Amino acid sequence: MNNEQKLQRNRLETTLENIPSAILMVDKQGRVVIVNDTYNSTFNQGQQVLEGHYDEVITYPAIKRMIKDAIYTEKTINETIDIMVNVHKKYFDAVVVPVLSRRRRKLEGVVVVLHDITKLKSLEQMRKDFVANVSHELKTPITSIKGFSETLLDGAKNDPDTLEMFLDIILKESNRIQGLVSELLELSKIEQSSHIVLDEVNLSLKTENSLEVVQQLAGRKNIKIETLIEEDVLVMAEASKLKQVIINLLSNAINYSPEGAVIRVNVKNEGDGILEVIDEGIGIAKEEQTRIFERFYRIDKARSRESGGTGLGLAIVKHIVEVFGGTIVVESEVGKGSTFRVCLKKA
Numbered sequence: 327m328n329n330e331q332k333l334q335r336n337r338l339e340t341t342l343e344n345i346p347s348a349i350l351m352v353d354k355q356g357r358v359v360i361v362n363d364t365y366n367s368t369f370n371q372g373q374q375v376l377e378g379h380y381d382e383v384i385t386y387p388a389i390k391r392m393i394k395d396a397i398y399t400e401k402t403i404n405e406t407i408d409i410m411v412n413v414h415k416k417y418f419d420a421v422v423v424p425v426l427s428r429r430r431r432k433l434e435g436v437v438v439v440l441h442d443i444t445k446l447k448s449l450e451q452m453r454k455d456f457v458a459n460v461s462h463e464l465k466t467p468i469t470s471i472k473g474f475s476e477t478l479l480d481g482a483k484n485d486p487d488t489l490e491m492f493l494d495i496i497l498k499e500s501n502r503i504q505g506l507v508s509e510l511l512e513l514s515k516i517e518q519s520s521h522i523v524l525d526e527v528n529l530s531l532k533t534e535n536s537l538e539v540v541q542q543l544a545g546r547k548n549i550k551i552e553t554l555i556e557e558d559v560l561v562m563a564e565a566s567k568l569k570q571v572i573i574n575l576l577s578n579a580i581n582y583s584p585e586g587a588v589i590r591v592n593v594k595n596e597g598d599g600i601l602e603v604i605d606e607g608i609g610i611a612k613e614e615q616t617r618i619f620e621r622f623y624r625i626d627k628a629r630s631r632e633s634g635g636t637g638l639g640l641a642i643v644k645h646i647v648e649v650f651g652g653t654i655v656v657e658s659e660v661g662k663g664s665t666f667r668v669c670l671k672k673a
């Protein structure tokens with residue numbers, strides 16, 4: 327090899343090693359003649375792949391089949407395949423390209439490129455779930471509004487009692503839709519506000535203010551709120567969103583507690599600014615504790631719908647807390663109660 331050739335070879339190797347897709351080249355006898363680092367680190371479970379026959383050294387049937395087809399048909403094969411890699415299901419955009427000799431157009435081998443699209447796939451799934459959830463949530467109240475107005479038009483409007491009752495239901499269901507839509511808008515606003523401006527906010531005062539807002543809700547259920555609020559705990563946040571976090575957590579504590587229960591609210595300074603909302607309510611099972619922060623996730627769908635909930639509250643809370651650079655955790659035992667703990671960076 328002369329110097330020019332060596333240089334070329336070096337460049338080719340460097341390129342292959344640094345490409346984030348897994349790459350293989352198989353010659354026309356089926357021998358693997360090139361394999362890059364990404365392939366080895368993603369798929370190789372310790373076999374000697376280089377120089378082996380692809381049928382023996384590649385353990386994934388889908389890839390083997392594509393190579394076989396490409397060699398046989400001399401055509402490019404492009405598929406999305408899923409492969410179990412160390413117990414995780416991963417998705418790949420896989421292309422097998424036949425390499426034909428320049429002059430005589432004879433098959434020299436095939437190049438295999440596997441591009442990991444697992445992240446894209448899961449985003450796509452999330453989007454589909456989201457659309458399905460939103461449609462489902464809207465369908466119920468809309469069906470009910472439609473049904474009741476049709477019944478009214480069919481003659482029920484002539485009976486004043488029925489008229490009032492049905493109009494009440496229609497109003498309630500419209501409020502539900504309005505609530506859902508405004509929560510969705512809120513969520514998308516937070517998601518888009520990557521440049522949200524954080525400022526010094528008094529967590530102690532914000533908590534006191536928010537308590538006033540939910541006092542009435544608590545009163546209706548005879549729930550007592552006990553507070554232990556250190557003065558002037560200053561955190562990095564955005565005032566109105568912080569208030570939203572506190573109100574959401576307090577409303578949940580009230581909604582998921584029985585009549586006459588006690589709710590405790592602590593604000594303290596522990597290096598970080600800490601807010602705790604502690605209830606003696608129905609509690610949350612271990613396996614639900616991470617899921618409650620997902621959009622639309624509700625443990626008891628019927629009960630939560632009755633209370634007007636959509637399951638977006640905690641998703642919004644978590645999102646906001648993370649935009650603030652903080653964390654939120656829950657500790658809970660079914661039947662005993664729950665503690666939601668928010669840690670925020672000190673200002």
Ligand SMILES: Nc1ncnc2c1ncn2[C@@H]1O[C@H](COP(=O)(O)OP(=O)(O)OP(=O)(O)O)[C@@H](O)[C@H]1O
Nearest residue numbers: 578579582609618624625630635636637638639640
């Ligand atoms: N303090 C709590 N105690 C017990 N369960 C709770 C508590 N907070 C939340 N949950 C459970 O987590 C679920 C999700 O809460 P989230 O606040 O996101 O939705 P929601 O309260 O149902 O509706 P909304 O969007 O109106 O807040 C609730 O449906 C409920 O099952």
Ligand SMILES: [Mg+2]
Nearest residue numbers: 578635639640
């Ligand atoms: Mg809620």
